[in-house]
Amino acid sequence: xxEQHFPVxxxxxxxxxxxxxxxxxxxxLAWLLAxxxxxxSFCMAAALLVMTLDQGVLSYALGGWExxxxxxxxxxxxxxxxxxxxxxxxxxxxxxxxxSVAKEIPVNQHTLFYTAHLMCLAGLSGIxxxxxxxxxxxFLEISSLATYTLVSLASDRRALTAAFRYLVMGTIGATxxxxxxxxxYMKTGTLNMLDLAALIGEYDYNRTLNTGLAxxxxxxxxxxxxxxxxxxxxxxxxxxxSAVSAFLASTATKVAVYVMIRFIFTIYGAEYVFYxxxxxxxxxxxxxxxxxxCSYVATVQSNVKTMLAYSSVAQIGYMILGISLVTAAGxxxxxxxxxxxxxxxxxxxxxxxxxxxxTGSVDIKAFRGLGKTMPWTxxxxxxxxxxxxxxxxxxxxVSKWYLVTAAxxxxxxxxxxxxxxxxxxxxxxxxxxxxxxxxxxxxxPVSEKTIKEAPLMMLVPMWILVLANIYFGIDTxxxxxxxxxxxNWLFEPGAQSAAQAVSQTSAQAASEMGAAx
Amino acid sequence: xxxxxxxYNYWIVVxxxxxxxxxxxxxxxxxxxxxxxxxxxxxxxxxxISIGKVQGGSAPIVADGITSYSNPLPHVLILTAIxxxxxxxxxxxxxxxxxxxxxxxxxxxxxxxKDALI
Numbered sequence: 001x002x003e004q005h006f007p008v009x010x011x012x013x014x015x016x017x018x019x020x021x022x023x024x025x026x027x028x029l030a031w032l033l034a035x036x037x038x039x040x041s042f043c044m045a046a047a048l049l050v051m052t053l054d055q056g057v058l059s060y061a062l063g064g065w066e067x068x069x070x071x072x073x074x075x076x077x078x079x080x081x082x083x084x085x086x087x088x089x090x091x092x093x094x095x096x097x098x099x100s101v102a103k104e105i106p107v108n109q110h111t112l113f114y115t116a117h118l119m120c121l122a123g124l125s126g127i128x129x130x131x132x133x134x135x136x137x138x139f140l141e142i143s144s145l146a147t148y149t150l151v152s153l154a155s156d157r158r159a160l161t162a163a164f165r166y167l168v169m170g171t172i173g174a175t176x177x178x179x180x181x182x183x184x185y186m187k188t189g190t191l192n193m194l195d196l197a198a199l200i201g202e203y204d205y206n207r208t209l210n211t212g213l214a215x216x217x218x219x220x221x222x223x224x225x226x227x228x229x230x231x232x233x234x235x236x237x238x239x240x241x242s243a244v245s246a247f248l249a250s251t252a253t254k255v256a257v258y259v260m261i262r263f264i265f266t267i268y269g270a271e272y273v274f275y276x277x278x279x280x281x282x283x284x285x286x287x288x289x290x291x292x293x294c295s296y297v298a299t300v301q302s303n304v305k306t307m308l309a310y311s312s313v314a315q316i317g318y319m320i321l322g323i324s325l326v327t328a329a330g331x332x333x334x335x336x337x338x339x340x341x342x343x344x345x346x347x348x349x350x351x352x353x354x355x356x357x358x359t360g361s362v363d364i365k366a367f368r369g370l371g372k373t374m375p376w377t378x379x380x381x382x383x384x385x386x387x388x389x390x391x392x393x394x395x396x397x398v399s400k401w402y403l404v405t406a407a408x409x410x411x412x413x414x415x416x417x418x419x420x421x422x423x424x425x426x427x428x429x430x431x432x433x434x435x436x437x438x439x440x441x442x443x444x445p446v447s448e449k450t451i452k453e454a455p456l457m458m459l460v461p462m463w464i465l466v467l468a469n470i471y472f473g474i475d476t477x478x479x480x481x482x483x484x485x486x487x488n489w490l491f492e493p494g495a496q497s498a499a500q501a502v503s504q505t506s507a508q509a510a511s512e513m514g515a516a517x
Numbered sequence: 518x519x520x521x522x523x524x525y526n527y528w529i530v531v532x533x534x535x536x537x538x539x540x541x542x543x544x545x546x547x548x549x550x551x552x553x554x555x556x557x558x559x560x561x562x563x564x565x566i567s568i569g570k571v572q573g574g575s576a577p578i579v580a581d582g583i584t585s586y587s588n589p590l591p592h593v594l595i596l597t598a599i600x601x602x603x604x605x606x607x608x609x610x611x612x613x614x615x616x617x618x619x620x621x622x623x624x625x626x627x628x629x630x631k632d633a634l635i
Contacts, residue, residue: 134594141601148608157619158632164612165634168541171554171605178561178598185591186568235634306635 006048007060007073007129010041010087011139014122018115027102027110034114035094038121042087045125049080053485059131067131068192074131078335078486082258083128085342086251090121092346092461097243099457100353104241105153113153117247120146124255133181133267134191136259137174140223144170147252151240162235169222169232176219183212184267196267205276209268213277216263224256226283226320227290230313237309242353245305249312250346254338257319261331264323265490274326283324288418290317295425299432304352305362307429308345311388314422315341321415322403329406332480332487336402339479340387340395340472347384347465351377354454354462367433369442373451376459378437380466385430387469390423394473398480526567533560547616547623551609558602565591565598 002009017037021030052058052075060073067074075083094117101113123143130136148170152163185191187208188199203209218229225233233253237245264273274280291314298310315337322334352362354377359366371378387394390401400419407416442451453459472479521528533556540553569591577589613623620628 134597138597138601141605145604145608148612152612152615157616158634160612160616160619161628161632161634164547164609164616167605167609167612168550168554171609172538172541172557174601175558175561179564182561182565182568182591191594238635303635 003047005060006044006051007058007075008062010044010048010083010125011122011129013037013041014118014125018118018122021111021115021118025111027107030111030114031094031098031101034118035091037118038087038091038094041121041125042084042091045080045084045087048075049077049084049482052077052080053482068190068195071135072131072192073129074193075129076486076489077482078261078490079128079258081335081482081486082254082338083125085339086124086128086255087121089250089342089346089465090117090247092464093117093243093247093350096246096350096353096458096461099455100243100357101241103357104155104243106155109153113150113241116146116149116153119143120150120247120252124251127255127259131193132191133184133193133196136262137178137181140177140259141174143252143255144174144223147248150244150248151236153244154239154241156239158235159239162232162239166232166236169229173219173222173229176215176222178219180212180214180216180219183208183215187212193262193266197269200268200272210277213263213268213273217260217279220256220260220263224253224260224320225313225316227286227293227313227317230290230294230316233313234306234309237312237349238303238306242349242356245308246346246349246353249308249349250342253312253316254319254342257316257323257334257338260320261323261334261490265331270326270491274324280324280326283320284415287317287321287324288415290314291321291418291422292425295422295429298429299425301429302364303362304355304364304367304433305349307433308348308352311426311429312341312345314426315345315388318399318403318419318422321419322406325406325410325412325415327406327410328487328491329402329409331491332483333399333402333406335486336479336483337399339483340399340469343395343465343468343472344384344387347380347462347469348388350458350462350465351381351384354458357454357458358451364433364436367436368440369437370451371438373442374453377454377462380459380462381437382434383466384469385434387473389426389430392473393470395469395479396473398473398476402480526563530560530564530567533557533563545625547613547625548610550625551606551613554609555602555606558598558605562595562598562602565595 014037017033021033024030024033058075061067062071062073101110105113120143123139123146126139127136130139148163148167151166152160184196187203187206188196190196190199200209222229237249264270294310294314298307301307301310319334319337322330322337355366355370356362358374387396390396404416404419537553537557537560541550541557544550544553569588571585571587574585574587575583577586617623620631622628
């Protein structure tokens with residue numbers, strides 16, 4: 001009955017629930033409401049993924065105004081895939097957050113945390129579903145503002161300065177995107193993505209459009225923390241509360257990568273961006289530098305959260321590398337890595353959060369001897385760490401396999417080799433933690449304050465992600481099929497505009513409901 | 518010369534954009550950084566409003582004898598962007614207040630001496 005409204009509900013529900021959370025005022029109730037709403041959004045996103053795999057594109061005209069005049073919510077396989085990742089991780093993080101937040105955030109700010117989390121979720125879902133370039137900017141700002149708040153909630157005062165730096169960089173990035181969208185509108189007079197795509201094809205080599213593209217790409221690269229523009233990310237992830245690090249590391253930058261894919265492939269078109277503007281070389285070089293520089297920096301960090309943050313920047317390098325190969329196979333590897341990296345980085349940050357919950361520190365010294373005292377947490381960390389390295393039977397292996405295959409397909413032997421060398425650096429930084437956990441004795445005698453296993457509420461979501469890592473490492477049918485369908489769909493020029501969308505307008509729904517009455 | 522005069526609105530936009538950006542990068546005081554961010558965003562608002570202007574067009578209101586209107590859409594869009602800008606400023610200033618409480622200063626070099634961020 002509500003099926004035709006599914007595209008818009010993952011935005012509307014968290015948006016309505018966020019102020020309700022605030023009004024409830026009690027930590028427990030706010031947590032329950034946030035988790036339930038996030039869970040419902042996930043069910044809808046999963047249903048949408050099945051629907052898009054089945055029938056192609058879903059289009060929803062907001063308020064009954066038909067596109068291109070009205071605002072359109074448009075879902076294809078690519079955004080349905082990322083949407084289900086985002087809402088799924090959000091639900092797991094919220095389950096995990098109850099214990100973690102109780103420890104790390106003052107009681108009077110608990111409802112604020114859940115409110116900001118729901119706002120962030122609404123913003124991210126909005127970015128993923130909207131088919132309108134300006135709406136994308138607005139939702140980006142909604143999610144970013146919620147993110148700055150989330151980061152600043154930690155009790156450590158450095159979180160405040162990290163959040164401030166993030167705010168300055170994030171606002172510059174978003175304003176650059178706004179300038180770019182303005183330049184596209186200046187030339188074409190439309191904001192609908194499909195309309196833009198059709199009209200941009202007509203204005204070849206126009207200077208306004210080229211400048212707009214440059215502004216948008218720089219803005220998006222700040223948001224997704226591509227190598228030289230990543231300086232806001234490590235402090236923000238290091239000092240944020242554990243639950244926030246887990247949520248942001250596995251969703252926010254992934255959504256920004258999706259935004260980049262959308263602007264490059266849907267609006268400007270791969271040929272325009274890569275062959276005429278030569279962006280593929282620039283992105284390729286930056287991605288490779290990101291992989292090596294940030295993996296190296298990760299190996300010398302003593303703070304494990306900082307290490308994971310630098311590893312995130314390196315992993316973003318792999319996604320951009322996939323995109324910059326300019327083939328359907330490369331794009332598919334990039335999309336697949338968005339999905340898989342969300343699973344592994346979420347699990348890793350959750351494990352580190354559990355260690356912080358029990359030991360009160362995320363320094364590498366605190367990990368000594370944890371293999372005995374927190375066996376389940378460290379087992380989760382190990383498996384997710386192996387996934388980051390790309391060991392077979394884990395999700396990380398699958399995405400690296402497709403990435404290397406895509407590079408070899410293009411005869412880029414050097415790139416394939418560099419990807420493998422980058423994985424060796426991951427062995428080093430993950431290995432340092434594992435060595436401390438399993439082969440070193442605890443610094444102080446354990447007898448005085450016994451370090452116990454993390455609470456069940458934290459272990460369960462962590463292990464769901466770990467099992468998902470193993471499951472998607474063995475049975476790749478769902479993730480690979482979806483990523484493949486999405487990549488082929490995005491890559492084929494003209495396919496997106498030519499496809500007949502299954503129109504599901506709210507006006508149509510309203511008339512149906514009127515008839516039923 | 519006419520190139521400069523004809524596009525004077527865009528020159529103002531570029532000037533404000535660069536001035537705001539420079540303040541964000543160079544200012545040491547966090548409140549000044551927020552001000553710079555605001556100037557930077559305002560330049561974009563002016564760019565959008567310039568796009569919407571139609572030569573000889575009137576305000577987009579239905580009235581007798583008016584046939585040519587300025588495009589109302591950029592104005593509406595920028596109304597949304599202004600709200601976003603106000604919200605960003607509010608969050609930024611709230612953070613500045615809390616930084617002042619935690620560190621006792623809003624000068625960037627002074628609190629960087631107290632805590633290294635990484």
